Amino acid sequence: MRFASRNTDFLPQAFYNIKADLPEPPKPPLHPGTKEPLKPEDLEAIFPKSFIRQEGVTDRDVPIPGPVLEAYSVFRPTPLIEATALRKALDTPARIFYKYEGVGPVGSHKTNTAIMQAYLAAQDGVKTLATETGAGQWGSALAYAGSRFGIETRIFMVRSSFRQKPGRRVIMEMFGGTVLESPSPTTEAGRRFYERDPEHPGSLGIAISEAVEVTVKTPGVKYALGSVLDSVLMHQTVIGLEAEKQMEEMGVVPDTIIGCVGGGSNFAGLAFPFVRHNLRGERQTRFIAVEPEACPSLTQGSLRYDFGDSVGLTPLLYMYTLGMDFVPPPLHAGGLRYHGMAPLVSHLASMGVVEPRAVDEKTVFDRAVLFMKTEGILPAPESSHAISVAVDEALAAKKDGRERTILFNLSGHGFLDISAYAKNGQGSRA
Numbered sequence: 001m002r003f004a005s006r007n008t009d010f011l012p013q014a015f016y017n018i019k020a021d022l023p024e025p026p027k028p029p030l031h032p033g034t035k036e037p038l039k040p041e042d043l044e045a046i047f048p049k050s051f052i053r054q055e056g057v058t059d060r061d062v063p064i065p066g067p068v069l070e071a072y073s074v075f076r077p078t079p080l081i082e083a084t085a086l087r088k089a090l091d092t093p094a095r096i097f098y099k100y101e102g103v104g105p106v107g108s109h110k111t112n113t114a115i116m117q118a119y120l121a122a123q124d125g126v127k128t129l130a131t132e133t134g135a136g137q138w139g140s141a142l143a144y145a146g147s148r149f150g151i152e153t154r155i156f157m158v159r160s161s162f163r164q165k166p167g168r169r170v171i172m173e174m175f176g177g178t179v180l181e182s183p184s185p186t187t188e189a190g191r192r193f194y195e196r197d198p199e200h201p202g203s204l205g206i207a208i209s210e211a212v213e214v215t216v217k218t219p220g221v222k223y224a225l226g227s228v229l230d231s232v233l234m235h236q237t238v239i240g241l242e243a244e245k246q247m248e249e250m251g252v253v254p255d256t257i258i259g260c261v262g263g264g265s266n267f268a269g270l271a272f273p274f275v276r277h278n279l280r281g282e283r284q285t286r287f288i289a290v291e292p293e294a295c296p297s298l299t300q301g302s303l304r305y306d307f308g309d310s311v312g313l314t315p316l317l318y319m320y321t322l323g324m325d326f327v328p329p330p331l332h333a334g335g336l337r338y339h340g341m342a343p344l345v346s347h348l349a350s351m352g353v354v355e356p357r358a359v360d361e362k363t364v365f366d367r368a369v370l371f372m373k374t375e376g377i378l379p380a381p382e383s384s385h386a387i388s389v390a391v392d393e394a395l396a397a398k399k400d401g402r403e404r405t406i407l408f409n410l411s412g413h414g415f416l417d418i419s420a421y422a423k424n425g426q427g428s429r430a
């Protein structure tokens with residue numbers, strides 16, 4: 001038995017830090033007031049000190065602490081699966097593989113960084129972590145990690161998701177988290193939107209403003225972010241490091257790697273360990289980042305400095321952005337409703353290493369059903385964006401009769417998204 005449980009020897013022992021291999025670094029974050037490059041101490045009002053150190057680390061391999069490995073061993077390594085039934089249904093010469101992150105405690109990849117961030121906060125003696133959540137996956141991951149490391153969590157949940165996904169709220173509360181509907185009347189940032197419209201659907205940008213405000217104003221509270229930042233992407237590289245080893249064991253090398261992008265972390269987590277071979281000139285793997293047409297930061301946004309939130313409290317990040325005021329429609333894939341894109345993913349897209357692709361919601365849902373019928377796993381609507389492009393690529397391979405090896409990230413399961421599938425008309429058809 002190769003994967004005996006609770007054995008940390010099989011896990012990657014260090015995260016991969018892509019910054020050590022980039023030919024040119026991305027432009028640095030700027031202080032929101034002075035517009036000067038941010039100094040680590042500028043972040044101390046917001047983040048735990050140990051987290052700030054991770055954000056600035058320049059080593060290529062960053063060791064994973066023992067207690068974090070132990071927490072990972074509950075669900076890692078996650079399975080790498082060949083989609084043989086999907087391949088048969090598509091009648092394609094392409095081989096399709098997926099890394100399944102839905103087996104974690106709350107059903108998505110978010111737990112990978114949540115555990116690390118809660119561990120670091122606990123090391124620093126932080127009492128409470130404040131955060132925002134879109135679809136609820138990040139909030140539930142942090143609430144779980146907080147309960148594991150003795151940290152309280154206070155979570156601002158985007159109103160449209162709060163209403164669409166009551167199950168996620170219940171889970172966060174069962175882990176001991178406090179959940180507030182955002183925009184809320186409890187913060188200055190929230191009141192700006194709430195007083196104009198108490199039914200405002202909310203956005204990740206607004207919820208971030210609320211969580212950051214609470215952090216800055218309350219002693220003992222620090223802030224945790226579930227995506228976008230360099231170190232969050234780095235924590236997710238356990239996905240790609242495992243996948244690379246697992247594919248090696250099967251004797252295959254992927255030529256096309258696909259992930260959906262909200263803030264960019266699950267895509268980066270799978271892709272970055274493979275990107276390093278392209279950066280060294282050893283391979284020419286294609287990397288496709290998939291976003292919804294309704295929130296198209298990479299395909300329609302501009303590359304410039306912008307705030308990470310909607311009020312202007314966070315540092316300025318150099319990224320593809322639709323603008324801090326952009327409020328996306330209440331998509332079923334709530335986790336992909338962010339106005340910007342991780343600076344590292346933006347940087348690689350501007351270098352031409354990452355290809356952006358936007359897909360429409362109807363196609364995504366149809367492909368999700370095809371995937372479920374063939375592979376038997378109900379995918380998260382977010383992950384279904386990656387499935388959709390994996391299917392496109394497999395069909396393209398069929399057209400030109402070429403063998404291809406496709407790997408995509410199945411970032412989470414959709415068991416708590418059933419109502420979104422029902423609203424989209426799935427389940428009522430034959």
Ligand SMILES: *Cc1c(COP(=O)(O)O)cnc(C)c1O
Pocket residue numbers: 108109110137138226227228260261262263264265266267335336380382383411412413
């Ligand atoms: C949050 C989430 C995403 C999008 O966030 P990234 O930071 O871009 O990974 C994608 N899939 C699932 C299942 C999520 O929970």
